[in-house]
Amino acid sequence: MLKDKILVLDFGSQYTQLIARRVRENSVYSEIFPYNAPFEKILDFKPKGIILSGGPSSVYSKGSPIPGIKIFDIGIPILGICYGMQLMAHLLGGRVAKAAKREYGRAELTIDDDSDLFKGISTNLQAVVWMSHGDRIEKYPEGFMPIAHTENSPVAAMADKKRNFYALQFHPEVVHTEKGREIIKNFIFNICGANLTWTMKSFIETAKHEIKEKVGNQRVVCGISGGVDSSVTAVLVHEAIGDALTCIFVDNGVLREDEAKKVERMLKKSFHMKIKYVDASERFLKKLKGVKDPERKRKIIGNEFIRVFEDEAMKIKNVAFLAQGTLYPDVIESMSFKGPSATIKSHHNVGGLLKKMKLKLIEPLRELFKDEVRVLGHELGMPAETINRHPFPGPGLAIRCISDVTKERLAILRKADVIVLDEIKKAGLYGKIWQVFAVLLPVKSVGVMGDERTYDNVIAVRAVTSVDGMTADWAQIPYEVLGRISNRIINEVKGVNRVVYDISSKPPSTIEWE
Numbered sequence: 001m002l003k004d005k006i007l008v009l010d011f012g013s014q015y016t017q018l019i020a021r022r023v024r025e026n027s028v029y030s031e032i033f034p035y036n037a038p039f040e041k042i043l044d045f046k047p048k049g050i051i052l053s054g055g056p057s058s059v060y061s062k063g064s065p066i067p068g069i070k071i072f073d074i075g076i077p078i079l080g081i082c083y084g085m086q087l088m089a090h091l092l093g094g095r096v097a098k099a100a101k102r103e104y105g106r107a108e109l110t111i112d113d114d115s116d117l118f119k120g121i122s123t124n125l126q127a128v129v130w131m132s133h134g135d136r137i138e139k140y141p142e143g144f145m146p147i148a149h150t151e152n153s154p155v156a157a158m159a160d161k162k163r164n165f166y167a168l169q170f171h172p173e174v175v176h177t178e179k180g181r182e183i184i185k186n187f188i189f190n191i192c193g194a195n196l197t198w199t200m201k202s203f204i205e206t207a208k209h210e211i212k213e214k215v216g217n218q219r220v221v222c223g224i225s226g227g228v229d230s231s232v233t234a235v236l237v238h239e240a241i242g243d244a245l246t247c248i249f250v251d252n253g254v255l256r257e258d259e260a261k262k263v264e265r266m267l268k269k270s271f272h273m274k275i276k277y278v279d280a281s282e283r284f285l286k287k288l289k290g291v292k293d294p295e296r297k298r299k300i301i302g303n304e305f306i307r308v309f310e311d312e313a314m315k316i317k318n319v320a321f322l323a324q325g326t327l328y329p330d331v332i333e334s335m336s337f338k339g340p341s342a343t344i345k346s347h348h349n350v351g352g353l354l355k356k357m358k359l360k361l362i363e364p365l366r367e368l369f370k371d372e373v374r375v376l377g378h379e380l381g382m383p384a385e386t387i388n389r390h391p392f393p394g395p396g397l398a399i400r401c402i403s404d405v406t407k408e409r410l411a412i413l414r415k416a417d418v419i420v421l422d423e424i425k426k427a428g429l430y431g432k433i434w435q436v437f438a439v440l441l442p443v444k445s446v447g448v449m450g451d452e453r454t455y456d457n458v459i460a461v462r463a464v465t466s467v468d469g470m471t472a473d474w475a476q477i478p479y480e481v482l483g484r485i486s487n488r489i490i491n492e493v494k495g496v497n498r499v500v501y502d503i504s505s506k507p508p509s510t511i512e513w514e
């Protein structure tokens with residue numbers, strides 16, 4: 001079945017991705033295009049409706065993002081949000097001006113008209129909505145009528161029911177907006193008439209078919225690390241082409257306790273996949289000897305990984321593809337009109353490898369958001385432990401072993417890390433936090449154990465809550481749990497006589513210590 005699609009045109013709002021996710025939560029597919037996407041590309045996409053995102057600009061400022069006017073002639077429903085609303089007013093003959101009072105945060109919305117957009121949400125409802133704007137509609141365009149207001153915005157929502165154009169001054173996509181989900185749902189189903197055609201089952205079938213077609217009788221190689229994205233990619237590709245996939249797991253010597261074994265067990269035993277385990281730990285540790293600077297550690301590990309991976313991949317006959325777990329947010333970022341982010345992580349840089357081996361990329365997750373990858377993994381029968389795993393950095397424990405990375409120091413850090421994770425899981429907190437781990441500091445401090453004076457290592461425990469790792473807050477782990485972690489580390493890990501808890505948020509700190 002062809003999938004019904006809603007197109008989101010991006011004008012630079014921090015919430016653009018959230019709009020697409022909200023649509024997809026309703027089993028309707030959604031993609032984001034930059035505001036200046038060519039008109040033909042928009043037509044080719046065959047959307048059932050378009051949502052114009054918010055954005056930081058003013059429609060009347062020079063250089064503000066303005067899409068081609070032709071989108072209003074396609075004859076499909078359009079919903080403008082915030083800047084998207086002002087654009088509609090501006091382009092369709094209304095007037096936008098600076099609001100006498102800027103509105104940020106909560107506002108009380110009163111719905112004045114029982115339009116399709118507010119169906120099932122009673123009129124005269126006082127709902128709290130999330131505003132973020134400095135401009136407002138002074139005059140709505142011909143054909144439109146106001147359908148809701150707030151104290152500061154007489155036109156907080158407007159509609160041209162004949163043409164199916166709707167616009168909101170507030171953000172229905174954010175959780176703080178009451179009834180926001182219902183409003184988006186009404187737009188997708190009542191107004192655009194979309195059908196429920198975006199399900200994980202249908203995604204899997206289509207993806208498998210596409211992978212099979214593309215690969216033919218050639219072979220695919222995939223690097224796996226134990227992380228969610230690479231594991232789900234590998235399982236999906238394996239479902240499509242079976243043993244024509246070879247997975248390579250490189251042990252870089254800075255993995256957590258039993259990491260390699262766990263991943264191997266899961267993929268080999270449960271999914272009968274071919275995995276090449278390459279123990280390159282000595283090679284990596286030799287290169288890391290005496291290196292204290294975290295950036296150098298990262299470079300060494302990244303470069304060495306490419307070399308080891310390449311050596312192994314070269315041994316596979318007829319290999320033509322590299323499967324990679326690229327996700328939709330990376331795809332959007334790379335084609336955003338703001339330009340790709342400057343912070344592409346070095347270990348993701350496989351460009352050289354592709355060129356040298358003449359490999360083509362297979363990126364079966366490039367349409368998916370992280371939460372959808374988890375649903376996919378679940379649908380593919382992968383264990384919850386893998387699907388819900390916390391992120392783990394490519395350079396591994398090397399950047400949590402501050403200063404020198406030696407086998408002895410890594411052994412201490414691994415043991416402490418096992419205890420931290422164990423106690424957090426036992427307390428039922430693992431799923432509530434973004435990341436939790438131990439860091440080995442390059443400091444020694446005095447302690448007493450029995451009657452003996454000790455002079456030993458300090459372990460820092462780091463636990464943070466976050467939605468995307470971009471910003472984070474230190475997690476308020478109960479004292480009893482912290483107490484148990486500290487007791488066990490000091491009692492069970494030889495060489496540690498002090499445990500501290502990191503109470504810094506990001507920014508200004510980062511999640512990893514490095």
Ligand code: XMP
Nearest residue numbers: 345347391392393394395469506510511512
């Ligand atoms: P920071 O320390 O910058 O980390 O606040 C943000 C998030 O990114 C993870 N991280 C990495 N993930 N490769 C990865 O796949 C890396 O090189 C890398 N470095 C940091 C970090 O664990 C946190 O979740």
